[in-house]
Each structure stands twice: as structure tokens, then as C-alpha cells.
Amino acid sequence: MNAAADKIREILGQSENVVVIGGLNVMRESGLNGVRAEHIAYDIEQEYGYSNDEIVSSMFFSRRVDTFYDYYKKIILNKELEITPVHEAMYKLQQDGKLDAIITRTVYSLYRKAGCEDVIEMHGSVEENRCPVCGKEFDSEYIRQAKGIPVCDVCQIPLRPGFTLLGEMVDNGKMTMSSNAVAEADVLLIVGASLTAPVCQHLIKYYTGEYMIVINTEEKTGDEKADYRVYGNLSQIMTYVTDY
Ligand SMILES: [Zn+2]
Incomplete structure (x- = not known):
């Protein structure tokens, strides 16, 4: 693949205390829109007459529950919930005794469907x-x-709904569990998110381990803080780096 991918594979092969932050691009690779569906914001406004962020707010849910559920069914549950090789790679890491926790704000429980344990779903689940x-x-x-x-x-x-709406607080217990997991990790593996994504920005403050790794679809500003980075198809990269 490339030298960075080889180095990441070597690091994962030797590590026993990896914590993963799984971002929205992992979910996008499986074709799912997510709660806010930022990438189709314009189409949503055209169809519903409200912005995506309005519809998924707690205020909107209490006032227009019918429209909210129409959006939930059509936009959030836009296709079958299927795991990808990224989720399978995480399961392998965990089976090999390397992965301590997966932290994500995606809401489809795909890591759990792949068999993973210790998944912290910051924003809940569908x-x-x-x-x-x-x-x-x-x-x-x-x-x-x-x-x-x-x-x-x-x-x-x-x-x-099983997930956090805009305007609602993120569960404090989950926040604490996540920051504790990151604080205790030797390797922080960030997949499908940039370092400036809100959850990452907050959590990496707690990180004191050896290697911070970013695997994402494309380079984002701020990624240079990571020790190793690889960009491209997440499924291909994750399959490669977990074949240690
Ligand atoms: Zn009841």
C-alpha cells in the first residue's frame, strides 16, 4: 500500500491497547446518511421545507413528530444496515486482544452488529x-x-428516538467512559474522521499514548498532529493494516 500503511500494520501487530474513534466516513462507506445527513442538506430542505438540523432538533421532534418520523424512515434509515470490512477489521482487532474500546457518534450500531464489544455510542443508536x-x-x-x-x-x-437530538446533552457517563478509554490507550486509531471533528477534538486532549494514527478518505486540516496517516478507501486500508 505505502510506507505509512506498513508502519501502521506493524504498530497494530505489536499493540495490545488500541482505542478506536470511528467517524462518519465509516458509515458513509456503507451508504447510510446518518442523522444530520449533511451531504444531502440541500435536497432535504427542498423536500421537507425545513433544514436537516431543524428536523433533528428536540424542539422539532416535540412539535412535528409526524414529519420527524418521515425523515427518520426515509433519510436516516435510507438503506439496509450492513457492516463493511472496516467493522470486520475492528472485530478482528478485538478478537486478537488488541482493541479496548470503540468510540463513535454514528448511530447504526454496526460495530456491535459485527460482534464488537465495548462500543461507546456517544449519540445513542437507532x-x-x-x-x-x-x-x-x-x-x-x-x-x-x-x-x-x-x-x-x-x-x-x-x-x-434512540439517538441524541440536536439541543440535547450528550450522556455524561458516556463522555467520561470515552475520555477514560482514550487516556489509557497506547495507540489511538482514528478512522473515518479528521482530528478537528468535534468528538476527536475533545477526546485527543486526554491522549498521552505512543502513537496517534489517522485513517480517512481524504486529508483534512489538523491531521498533521497524527504520527501516521493514510488516506483512501477505508475498507481496503483497514483490511490491509489488520493483516499483521
Ligand atoms: Zn410503553
């Missing part, structure tokens, strides 16, 4: 929609299949 009355949980398939607004099958009350 698999954990909840009844605000009885607390029963409903997965993404239940949302997809619902006619109109998905309601609790016991209480008949509209469900709360």
Missing part, C-alpha cells in the same frame, strides 16, 4: 428507540415497518 412511558425498547426494523408515527405497542405513545 436500535434503542424507547417508549417514554414504560421504557420498552424498539429496534430500527420496528420504526421502518410502522405505518405513520411509530408508537409503543403497549402504551400507544409515540416512541422517543
